[in-house]
Amino acid sequence: MIEVLHAGLLTTVQDRGRDGHAALGIGRAGPMDAIALRLANALVGNAPDAAVLEIGLLGPRLRFTRTVTVALAGAEFDARVASTPLPAWCPVRIEAGTVLDCGRARRGAWACLAVAGGLATPRLLGSAATDVNARLGAPLRAGDVVRVAPAAFMLDDGCAGDGAFRALGRFSLDPRPWFDPEPSRPIRLARARHADALDAASRAALYTQAFRVGVDSNRVGLRLDGPRLALAAPLEPVSEPVAAGTLQLPPGGQPIALMAEHPTTGGYPRIGQVAAIDLARLAQRRPGDHVRFAPIDLDDAQTRYLECESRLARLCADIAARLEPLRIAP
Structure with a gap:
């Protein structure tokens, strides 16, 4: 089990999300x-699709009541056990009774803490994902207990260790291809249905001017402060389906x-x-960070997405091969 000693700013259980319920007004x-x-x-x-803890900006303080293997990926958090930094982007064996303080995010905004076996939390409409806005699940609070599902196997490299944790397998991922919160690099944006409804100055500003992530941004959306965009003529579109990454223009x-x-x-x-390949990059922008957009057409966006998925699949296969010699019976 994982005991929540301090919940942090926003710590939730997440998996890949729930599909197929949009007709009921329930998002992913x-x-x-x-x-x-x-x-x-x-x-x-x-x-x-295993459930993990998603950590936003200020992380939780957690006690592990049994020995587990964890991995932290995403934003750079000042995660520590006592005064010793916890390595990220690699499997780490944490001994029973260890307290992990996830600290603050130094770069980026969101990280995922996975535990071998996944989190044994209730699945609502087929998913363990917390949807704060829809009140499906709730953010963690101090005093909560999160159960860990039994792992089909344990990971151990056979190396001796006398500390509260140790990295396993002597390998880690290079985060640079997968974590890029740098505000100077543009986010690729395809034209949507009402792009031509902007006036000429706004169409130019959208791709040439910088916006800033507003302090009232959250998991629902990032509010972008900057040049005021305007329509060439009044427009009252009907309500239509939207997706993660849709850029809307309120009045x-x-x-x-x-x-x-x-x-x-x-x-x-x-x-x-x-573009789907830039959604994670946009998510890692913090309040106050700049956002610049660069145009991309749909064919290029699709090609880049498929290339990214292919690289991820190969990397996950390589990781599995690295872990195979570390597997032992539970």
């Missing part, structure tokens, strides 16, 4: 950084990029769609 939810969830699970030998002229807990439909003009 799931992680802000889906790549971090996938790689954290791979590093502890879990299935890609105030400051766009909103929809994120993991986005509603299933929206009636604001849809002026752009963030």
